[in-house]
Amino acid sequence: MNILDKIVADKRKEVDLKKALIPVSQLELAVLYNRDTVSLATSLRNSNSGIIAEHKRRSPSKSVINQSLNVQDVAKGYEEAGVCGMSVLTDGKYFGGSLDDLLLARASVKMPLLRKEFIIDEYQILEARAHGADVILLIAAILNKDEIKNLSETAKSLELDVLLEVHNEEELRKSIMPSLDMLGVNNRNLKTFEVSLETSKSLSELIPDEFVKVSESGISSIEAIKDLKQYGYQGFLIGENFMKTDNPGKHATEFINELKQ
Numbered sequence: 170m171n172i173l174d175k176i177v178a179d180k181r182k183e184v185d186l187k188k189a190l191i192p193v194s195q196l197e198l199a200v201l202y203n204r205d206t207v208s209l210a211t212s213l214r215n216s217n218s219g220i221i222a223e224h225k226r227r228s229p230s231k232s233v234i235n236q237s238l239n240v241q242d243v244a245k246g247y248e249e250a251g252v253c254g255m256s257v258l259t260d261g262k263y264f265g266g267s268l269d270d271l272l273l274a275r276a277s278v279k280m281p282l283l284r285k286e287f288i289i290d291e292y293q294i295l296e297a298r299a300h301g302a303d304v305i306l307l308i309a310a311i312l313n314k315d316e317i318k319n320l321s322e323t324a325k326s327l328e329l330d331v332l333l334e335v336h337n338e339e340e341l342r343k344s345i346m347p348s349l350d351m352l353g354v355n356n357r358n359l360k361t362f363e364v365s366l367e368t369s370k371s372l373s374e375l376i377p378d379e380f381v382k383v384s385e386s387g388i389s390s391i392e393a394i395k396d397l398k399q400y401g402y403q404g405f406l407i408g409e410n411f412m413k414t415d416n417p418g419k420h421a422t423e424f425i426n427e428l429k430q
């Protein structure tokens with residue numbers, strides 16, 4: 170079994186357990202009293218930098234990245250740096266994240282927040298909305314076409330943006346549908362962890378213009394972003410490069426300032 174299959178199998182067990190403990194009706198109540206959402210797609214369309222900065226403590230490919238930071242400080246630092254939005258990993262077992270991280274980030278900043286999760290059930294979309302997310306991620310590698318349609322339509326009905334992530338042409342072709350806002354190309358193969366920015370470049374021309382194009386993973390230089398912009402990318406998801414430092418917000422500020430020059 171590859172790591173992605175293992176993550177999804179664990180996620181199914183986790184969601185089934187949670188459903189038994191916290192009923193959908195309780196989450197729906199939390200959604201009802203939640204805030205208006207803000208659009209990451211709009212923020213990216215109106216931005217020069219296009220940076221989506223991630224909160225990432227550890228990962229299957231890197232084990233420990235940074236365990237000593239406080240999510241509120243990271244969120245405030247990113248917002249002050251002027252990023253377009255923040256991605257918050259909420260998976261506990263493989264990434265050391267939680268829904269509490271999302272809630273605490275939400276309490277600290279106004280910018281769009283992405284729940285970075287392995288979403289396989291509508292329940293997780295309600296959770297995302299109830300904990301302050303503005304955007305959800307759907308990963309084409311773990312969903313079929315009907316699941317992508319149902320989950321993305323549920324997200325839209327809750328006024329959430331949808332970022333659909335692909336890694337190859339087959340995933341892209343099955344996924345294109347009007348209920349998506351952004352198409353993300355993950356440069357990391359989630360089954361082998363191999364990273365290549367060529368993946369974003371080669372898939373770019375197959376992504377219709379109505380979707381905001383986002384390049385994800387393995388981005389660590391200004392040159393890489395300038396290069397990817399030539400291929401129509403308006404969003405750049407950066408995790409490790411910021412999180413491996415003592416002060417991710419400061420690093421993001423310096424990065425964005427250099428990008429603007």
Ligand SMILES: O=C(O)c1ccccc1NCC(=O)[C@H](O)[C@H](O)COP(=O)(O)O
Pocket residue numbers: 223225228229230231355357359362385386387388406407408409410
């Ligand atoms: O990062 C991993 O090792 C990983 C492994 C398996 C599934 C997903 C994984 N990462 C999720 C992401 O997409 C990245 O955290 C995100 O794109 C930022 O990547 P990076 O800038 O390379 O930290």
